[in-house]
Every structure is written in C-alpha cells, then in structure tokens.
Amino acid sequence: MPFLELQNLQKTYPDGTRAVRGIDLQVDKGEFIVLLGPSGCGKTTTLRMIAGLEDPTGGQITLDNQNVTHLPPSQRDIGFVFQFYALYPHMTVQKNIAFPLENIGTSPADIEAALNRVARALGVEALLDQYPRQLSGGDQQRVSLARAMVRTPDIYLMDEPLGTLDAEHRLELRAFIRRQQLSLSITAIYVTHDQEEAMSLADRIVVMDGGKIRQIGSPSEIYNHPADLFVANFVGSPGMNLLNGQLVQHGDSLTFTRPDSDIHIPIHANIAPMRSVLTQRHEDTKTQSSMASKQVVLGMRPEFIRPANRGIPGDVILSEYQGSHGYVHIDTPIGELVMRSTDRFAIGEKIHLHLNETHIRLFDPDTGTALA
Amino acid sequence: MRVKDGVLKYGFVGPALIFLIAFNIFPLFYNIYLSFTDAELSGGATQLIGGRNYGVIFDDTRYSTALRTTGLFVVLAVATELILGFALALALQKPFWGKPVITTILLVPMMLSPAVMGLYWNFILNGHYGVVNQALSVFGLFQPQWLTDPDLKLFSILMIDIWMWTPFMMLIALAGLNAIPNHLYEAAAIDRASRWTIFRRITLPLCSPLLFLAVLLRTTDALKQFDLVMAVTGPNDRATQTLSALLYQVMFRGYKIGLGSSYSIVILLIVIALASIFIRYIASIQAKQGRESA
Structure with missing residues (x-):
C-alpha cells in the first residue's frame, strides 16, 4: 500500500478552468517527491488538494490508508x-x-522543548523574540519551516518554499531541507518550477504540464530519458537540442537526415526497436518505396555534443561563458545546436560537431512522445 | 510671462493658508479669548473676567448632568455600534448570493442627514401616531412613550444613533477583515486552529488597529452629539441634554457667549485628550506588529 495515493485527481474551478485533469500518483513513506512544471501546470493546485486547501472536483486522495479527499486540512x-x-x-x-x-493542546513544557529543538535545527534561536517583518526573506522561510516541523505530521507539503529567496539562501536552505528529510525519513511533496531544484532534491520527479502528468521518474530518468518533447525541453538548462528531420532506413543502417541537407547522422543500434516502428509505419501507409522513412524529432543534450575535426559543420553565433564551462550556440545546416563546452569559441568561428550517438533520443513530432 | 518659483509657491499655498487662518486658527483663539470674558450676544461692554466662567461650569449641575449624559451616550452608542458592526462585517465577509445588494441596503442609514433622520424618527417613534406604537398596538403590546418618557428619551436617541452609525463600523470592519491575507487563514487551518482560535488569535488582533480607528472616529463624533438631540427632544431637555446641546442652550438661547465659549473649550479638551490616547494606543499596536505607524 502506498502511503499517499492520488487517483484520477481533478480540479475544475467554477469559471470552467480545468487546473488539474486527472492525476495518478503513488508516494511511499519517506519519499521526497517533487512536482515540477511551468506556472499554470496544476502543480500547486495538486499540492493544495493534498493539503485540503482546495476541494477536488473529482478523484480520490488516500493518506495513510484513510480517504481524506474531502476532509478539511485540520483533519x-x-x-x-x-x-x-x-x-x-x-x-x-x-x-x-x-x-x-x-492548537493540539500540547503542554507548555513540551512546547518549550519542541520549540528549542526546531529553533536550533533551523538556526532561528536568536530570532525568537522578533516579529516576522523584522526578518529577511530567508529567515522568514526558516521560521515557516520551523512551524511546519515543530509537529511531526504524516507528510510535509512545500509550495515553492525557496522561490522568493536570493540565490545564496536558496542553496543553503535547499541543502538543509534535503538533509532534514533524509535524516528524519520525512515524506515530502515539494512544488517548484526550478528544474535544478527538482533534480537536487527529489527521489522522484513528477513533471506536469496542462494539468496532467507528463512523466514520473528519478531525476536521472527524467533527464536522460524524457518521455516526451515537453519534458526534454523543460528539464535541463538549457533544454535538450531538438531537431526536426527524417529517420531513414538504408538496408541495415538507420540515419537521421533532413531533405534540405546532405548531412546524415547515423542512429546507433540501441534504437533498434525503431526499426519495428518504422516497418509498422511503412506497412500502414502501404508505401511502395524501398526506402522506409518517418518524420521524427531528434533530441540531444548539449553535453553530448563536442567539437571534432569533421562532422556537422557550423558557425558559432553565440558563446555563453559560465565559469567552469560555457554554452556555445552553433548554426548548422540541420538547425541551431547548443553545445556545452569547456573550450571557448569566438563568434563567427567555423567548427565541426560530433554528436554522441548513444545519447540520441527520438520523438514522434505529432504526439511528442519518445519513440522506442 | 515668468513667475518666480518663490511667488508661485505662496500662490499655491496662500489660499489654503488664508482659509485655515480665517476659519480655524482665528476662531479657535478668539474662542479662547471669549471664554475669559463676560461677552453676551445682547451686546454691552465686554470685560475680561479671568477664569470665572470655568468656575461657573464646574459649579453648574447642568454641566455635570450633561457630562454624565454624554459619557453614557458615547459609551453605549460606540460599544453597541462596534459589536453590531463587527458582527455584520463577519457575516458579510464571505461571498454569498445577494451580498452586494444587502451591503448597499445596510449602508443607507449612514448616507442620510442626521437632522433629517432625527425628524423622521420623531414621527416613527411618536407615542400617538408613530409607526412603531401602531405596530405594537396591533399585537396588543405595551406602547412606550419613546419621546416623552424621561427614562426612555435618551434610549430612543441612542437607538437612532446606533441605527445610523452601525453601518460605518461595519464598513471599516469589512475593510479590516478584507485586509487580512487569505494565506494566514490557510496557515491557521493547517496548524489545526479551531474557528474560535482563528477568530481570537488571527482575525481579531489583525483587525483591531482599524477597529480602534473606527472607535476613535465614532467616539469623537458621538462626543459632539447634537443634531439628533435637537431634532428629537430639543436642546433643553434635562434627560437628553448632551454637552453640545447645553453649549447651544447657553450660547444661543441664553446669549451668554463668554460662558458658552468656555463650555466649547472644555468639550474640545475632552475630545483632544481622548483622541490622543486612542491614537497612541493604535500606534503602539502597529509598532508591535512591525507595521509602519499611521
């Protein structure tokens, strides 16, 4: 039995806005789940329904073997x-x-003890006699975390808790939240639009868009095997390079190409199941051509592209330096590519690129879903 | 044509300044001067008589009675208006069908002229042909003499004042309630606070600075209560004579300008004293909550 289970959870507001369109999710005890998505994707509404701050218009929420779907937050x-x-x-x-x-009638002595414990854990001991407005944003959020942690509830829900903080406090509190969660085996659901935050905190990430779940998986699954174009583009900074083109079969070999270019990128055998997709499609359309082909989107993370002596030619059009590395934007005959590189390139420089074939991902351009 | 900045500056401020001096500052100081004279409206030589007028005030039983009447009126009126107004505001806090219409209807009494309302209520409460007693007679109930019974007169004026000014309290209380961010109620719900706890520890304390402001405004206003008394019983009724009514009686019926002026100074001092106590209290609450003081 999962500790928390959402079944076909839905929320339609009175004005007709369908914020959440059927969410299924199972969370185990002690898991750290991050709901990740752009603003308006329904992640906060989902969290608020779990909390009881919004009343679901469909589906069911089960927490610790109890149906809590329509219970108020206090219960x-x-x-x-x-x-x-x-x-x-x-x-x-x-x-x-x-x-x-x-509010739950704890004795003054126990309150005192609990207060001291969380105040020390969150480093707010010196602030106890101050009023919230006298504190910085980071300190206010520490106090807010302390207030949530002073009890030991079944589950912690966090709605972009670090969203308004400056970078320094964000990293510090992020690490703190994860340490606390691990050491106390806390079950937590954390909402953010920051994919870096999601990656560093989550046991599992739930990527949401348009009120639906796009993908559920570990940070590495989400990053390396995005389920669709949305996830591929949204996760990663910058996102995956996505190129429109055709998958073409010549005898035993598969290549990715574009009609308007003579560049052929060999597709590695690890996408062998692609062949069946291709043949199916071939039979469906009853194409009589000896050469099967299919429109696809090719995805490639910036770190799997590197400069080479030969390969795809291109012109450097932008170079973003970020200290330990940089992102180089290159205009090529098959489209614009972003390459992660520790070398620096001048704008206008002509280079050749090599794509690491084992990290090529292919997507269906019509449905957006990953192929094979 | 160019006008020098300095000239322009006085051009803008000047009219307001002249108005202020002519209608506020000068009358105030002239009033203070008059309070130390034996000036009468009927004319005759005016002489400085020192503090004798103030001595007369404190020996005058009409004054002590009026002070007691005014005090009773202020406390009962403002307290009832506060409680009723706040209760109405709480009822109107959440949206429901017909809320805008009901809110508007509730605000009507506040928008009418007190003198006119006094005259209307005079009809409504009239012992013989008033609507209220007519209604009571239909049910065969006892018909009180609202406007002539010495024990009831002040109560009747009090009712009219409450009827008129409860909407004002409600309006300010609504503003206070609406200023409380919804996420505080959500946080309190998560923190398992009961409804009573939420009211006592979230709603009331966060609303209180505005409520105190409303009480301050109503108190200073009620201290000056005159128009309802004038319209319902006249200024010289012992059972309902407030300080302002007494002042009117002395000054414009007795023509004693000097004595009347000293009455007005005493009323002014009472109002200023109460107002400054309230304002300090509000500022201290706001300072405690870390807000900017008003």
Missing part, C-alpha cells in the same frame, strides 16, 4: 510551507512556531 496530519511564508505578522517568531502545538 489531515500535514505540514505545509507556503511560498510567501504566511507567518502570523502580529506574533513573535516564538509564538508563530508554538501555534500549531498550542
């Missing part, structure tokens, strides 16, 4: 961290953190 055992902290402005830090315990 679910959850901790929630809001994007904009949601600290009580008229209470001191101490009162803010103690509030959840006071």
